[in-house]
Amino acid sequence: MDTAFELVDVHKRFRLANGDWNEAIRGVSLTVRQGESIAVIGPSGAGKTTLLRLLNLTLRPDSGEVRINGTDPSRVKVRALRRLRARTGTVYQQHNLIPSLRTVHNILAGRLSSWSILRSLHSLISPREIGSAAEAARKVGVLDKLWERTDRLSGGEQQRVAIARALIQNPRHLLADEPVASVDPSRADALITLLRELNESEGKTIVVNLHDVPIALRHFPRILGLHAGRVFFDLPPGEIKADLLMRLYEGDEDMTEGETRAWIDETMKGSLAG
Amino acid sequence: MPPDWSVWDVLWRASLETLQTTIAGTFLGALFAYPLGVMAASNWTPPWIHLPVKAAMAFIRSIPLLILALLFVSAVGLGPFPGVLAIAVHSVGVLGRFVAEEIEATDPRPLLALQGTGASSIQVIQHGLIPQVLPQMVAHLAIRFEMNLRDSTILGLVGAGGLGFYVFLYIKQFQWEKTGVLCLAIIFLVFAGEFVSWQIRKRLI
Ligand SMILES: Nc1ncnc2c1ncn2[C@@H]1O[C@H](COP(=O)(O)OP(=O)(O)OP(=O)(O)O)[C@@H](O)[C@H]1O
Ligand SMILES: [Mg+2]
Numbered sequence: 001m002d003t004a005f006e007l008v009d010v011h012k013r014f015r016l017a018n019g020d021w022n023e024a025i026r027g028v029s030l031t032v033r034q035g036e037s038i039a040v041i042g043p044s045g046a047g048k049t050t051l052l053r054l055l056n057l058t059l060r061p062d063s064g065e066v067r068i069n070g071t072d073p074s075r076v077k078v079r080a081l082r083r084l085r086a087r088t089g090t091v092y093q094q095h096n097l098i099p100s101l102r103t104v105h106n107i108l109a110g111r112l113s114s115w116s117i118l119r120s121l122h123s124l125i126s127p128r129e130i131g132s133a134a135e136a137a138r139k140v141g142v143l144d145k146l147w148e149r150t151d152r153l154s155g156g157e158q159q160r161v162a163i164a165r166a167l168i169q170n171p172r173h174l175l176a177d178e179p180v181a182s183v184d185p186s187r188a189d190a191l192i193t194l195l196r197e198l199n200e201s202e203g204k205t206i207v208v209n210l211h212d213v214p215i216a217l218r219h220f221p222r223i224l225g226l227h228a229g230r231v232f233f234d235l236p237p238g239e240i241k242a243d244l245l246m247r248l249y250e251g252d253e254d255m256t257e258g259e260t261r262a263w264i265d266e267t268m269k270g271s272l273a274g
Numbered sequence: 275m276p277p278d279w280s281v282w283d284v285l286w287r288a289s290l291e292t293l294q295t296t297i298a299g300t301f302l303g304a305l306f307a308y309p310l311g312v313m314a315a316s317n318w319t320p321p322w323i324h325l326p327v328k329a330a331m332a333f334i335r336s337i338p339l340l341i342l343a344l345l346f347v348s349a350v351g352l353g354p355f356p357g358v359l360a361i362a363v364h365s366v367g368v369l370g371r372f373v374a375e376e377i378e379a380t381d382p383r384p385l386l387a388l389q390g391t392g393a394s395s396i397q398v399i400q401h402g403l404i405p406q407v408l409p410q411m412v413a414h415l416a417i418r419f420e421m422n423l424r425d426s427t428i429l430g431l432v433g434a435g436g437l438g439f440y441v442f443l444y445i446k447q448f449q450w451e452k453t454g455v456l457c458l459a460i461i462f463l464v465f466a467g468e469f470v471s472w473q474i475r476k477r478l479i
Contacts, residue, residue, distance in 0.1 A: 058390045086392030096387035100405050109401055113392030120397050124405075169391055 002034040002069060004173050004205040005055050010064035012050055024050040026229035027064070034069070034172070037199045037206040039216035042226035043252035048209040049093060051226065052175050055207065056090045057081065069172075086113035089166030093177040093209075095158045099151035103142065103161050106150050107133045110169035136164035140194070155182040163191070167198075173205040174198060180212060188212070192219050213245065214267050242268045281452045284440055285459050292436035292463065295354045296423045299361025304415055307366045311373020318377060328374065334367030339425050343434040354435030361422050361429075372414045376407045409478045416471040423467035427460045437463070 012025040024047045032038060040048050053059040054066055057073050065072060068084050076084065089110065097106045104127050111129060112120055119128060127133065137143045140160035145153055150161060159182050166174060176195065180188035192208075196219055199206045210216040216223055217237040225232040225240075225248045232248050233240070245264045252260060313319050314327040342363055346356030385402040393401065430438025437460055444453040 053386075053390075056390045058386045082392040082394060084392075085390055088390070090387065090390050092383065092387055094383060096383040098384050098402055098405050100409070101401075105401070109388055109393070110391055112388065112394075112397045112401060115397075117394070117396050117400070120393075121400055124401065165391070 003031055003067070004034045004036065004069060005030070005032040005207075006065070006067040006070075007031075007054070008065040010054060010061045010066060012047075012054060012059060012061050024229055025054065025061070028229070028231055029064075030224070030231065030234075032205060032207065034205055035199070035203040036222065037196065037220055038208070038222045038224055039220035040207065040209045040224045040226055041211075041213055041216050041248070042232070043249050044254055046226040047229045048226055049177055050229075052090065052177050052207070052209060055173075056088045056175055057085045082113055086169065087171055088173040088175060089169045089171035091159075091162045091166050091174075091176040091179050093181065095155075095162040097150050097158055097161060097165070099149075101150055102146075103137065103148055103150050103153065104130065104133050104146050106161050107136055107146075107164045107168055110136075110165040110167070113169070132168055133164075136168040137161075139167060140164045156184070156187060159183060160191075163194075171204065173207070176206075176208045178209055178211055180210070180215065188215060213264075217267070281440075281444075281455050284452075285437075285455060288430075288437045288440050288456070289459055289463060291354050292426050292438075293423070295357040295429070295434075295436055296361060296419065296426045296467075299358045299426065300365055300415070300419045300422050302358065302362035303365025303418075304369055306362070307369035308373055308411075310366060311370040312377060314370060314374035315377035316374075317380075317382065324374075328371075331367045331370045331374075334363060335371070337364075339364050340428070340432055343429050344432045347433045352433040352435075357426060357429040357434035357436060360434060361426055364425075365418055365422060369414060369418055373407075373411065376410045376414075377403065380406045413475045413478055416474040420464075420467045420471035424464045427463065 007028055007030040010025055010028045011023065013021045013023040016022055028051065040051065042048055050059065054061055057066075057068070060074065068087065071084060073081055073084050098109070105124065108123055108127060108129065111132075115123070115128075122128065134143060134146060137146050140163050142153070142157050142160045142164065145157055145161075150158060153161065159179065163176075163179065174195065179195070180191055183191060192215055195206055195208065198204045208220070217240065221236060222234070223237055223240060224234050225244070227248055233244060242264050245267070246261065249255070249260050249264070310327055310331065314324050314331060316324050318324075339360060343356055343360035346359045350356050350359070380403060384406070385398050388398045388402045426436055428438040430436045430440065431442050433439065437456055441453055441456045441460075444456065
C-alpha cells in the first residue's frame with residue numbers, strides 16, 4: 001500500500017525570545033499509509049501542532065526527512081512544492097481564517113493553488129466557483145452564512161468554515177488540529193463522523209490532533225501518543241490502558257496528578273461501557 | 275479693515291494649485307511608500323533589507339518639510355513641482371513607516387494557512403495580507419492627505435507654489451485685506467480636507 005506521510009528521525013526546534021532553543025520535535029519516525037486514519041493525543045506542548053505543520057509542509061524539519069507520497073519536498077522546485085502542499089488540507093486549532101473577508105472568500109481560499117493570480121484577484125472582487133463554495137458550506141452546515149463577514153461568525157461556525165476551506169481543496173490527506181475544541185459535544189461527534197466518512201468513502205488519509213481522549217479512542221483505529229516531542233506510543237485503542245495514559249499526561253501543567261488520574265479513570269470506564 | 279474680494283481670481287488659482295500639489299504629492303509618495311513599507315516590515319524581509327529601509331525612512335522623516343521644499347526649489351526651480359516632490363518624499367517617510375508597522379502587526383497564522391493550501395506568495399499577499407491591512411492603509415492615506423494639504427499651504431513661503439506664495443507676497447506688500455482673504459481660504463481648505471478624510475475613515479470603521 002502507498003505511504004501518505006513518512007517521517008524519519010525528524011527534529012524541529014524553535015528559537016525563543018530569550019535566545020534559548022525549544023526542541024518541539026525530538027526524533028520522530030512515523031509512517032502513515034494512504035487512507036489511514038490516526039488520532040494524535042498528548043499533553044499541551046507535546047508537539048502535536050508542530051507535527052501537523054511538518055506534515056503539511058509549512059514547517060521544514062531541522063534534521064531528518066519528511067516525505068509526502070514518497071516525494072521529498074526539500075528536493076523539489078517551488079511549483080512542485082505548492083502542488084505537494086495542495087494535496088494536504090489542514091484545519092487549524094485557531095481556524096486561521098482571514099477575519100475581514102466574507103465566508104465565501106475564506107472557503108474559496110482552498111482553491112487558490114489551482115487558480116492563476118489573475119483569477120484569484122478576480123475572485124476577490126466577484127467570487128468564482130460559487131457553486132462549489134456553497135456545496136462545501138452546505139456539507140458543514142454554514143450555507144446561510146456564506147455572505148457574512150467571517151469575523152461575525154461564532155467560534156464553532158468559523159471552525160466549520162475552516163473545514164469547508166479544506167474540503168473544497170479536494171485533498172488526498174486531511175489534517176485537523178483540535179477540530180472539536182470550540183464546538184459542543186453533539187457537534188463534536190458529528191464533525192468527527194464527517195471526517196471519518198471522508199476517510200472511509202473517499203479514501204482520504206486523516207490525521208487529527210485531539211485533546212478529547214474518549215473521542216479519539218472511540219473513533220480512530222490508530223492512536224499516536226506524543227510526549228515531549230517524542231512518540232510515546234503508537235497503538236490501536238484497545239491496547240491503551242489507564243497507566244499508559246497516566247504516564248503520557250504526566251507533568252501536564254494544566255492539571256494536578258489527581259485530576260489527571262480522575263479523568264483517565266472516567267475515560268476508561270466510558271470506553272469499556274461503550 | 276474689510277477683506278478685499280478682488281483677489282478672487284488669485285485665490286481660485288492658488289487654491290487649486292495647492293490642492294493639486296497635495297494630491298499629486300500624496301499619491302506619488304504613496305506609490306513608493308507601499309512597496310518600501312513592505313520592504314521595511316521585519317516579518318517579511320531579512321534584516322539586511324528592512325533595517326536600512328527603516329533607517330532611510332526615519333532619516334527622511336527627520337527633515338522638516340520646508341527644508342525639503344527648499345532643497346527641491348534650488349534643484350528644479352520655483353513653482354508647484356518642487357512642492358509635489360517635497361510632499362512626496364515626506365509622505366514616503368511617514369506612510370512607509372505606517373505600512374511597515376501595520377504589516378508587522380498582522381496575524382501570520384492565516385497567511386501560513388494559505389501557504390499550506392499550496393497558494394503562491396503573491397496569492398498569499400493578495401488574499402491574506404492585503405485584506406488584513408487594507409482598512410488601516412486607506413485610513414493612513416486619508417490622514418496623510420489631510421496633513422499634506424495643511425502643510426502644502428505654506429510651501430509657497432520657500433517658492434514652492436500654492437496659496438502660501440501669495441500670502442507671503444501680499445504680506446510683503448502690506449496688502450492686509452488680500453492676505454486676510456487668502457488666510458480664510460487656507461482655513462476653509464484645511465477644514466474641507468479634514469472633513470473628507472474623516473468621512474473616508476468613518477466609512478471604514
Ligand atoms: N513558532 C514557535 N516559536 C517558538 N516556540 C514554538 C513555536 N511553535 C511551537 N513552539 C513550542 O513548541 C512546543 C510544542 O508546541 P505545539 O504547539 O506543537 O504543542 P501542542 O502539542 O500542539 O500543544 P497544545 O495541545 O497546547 O496545542 C511548545 O513548547 C511551544 O511553545
Ligand atoms: Mg496545538
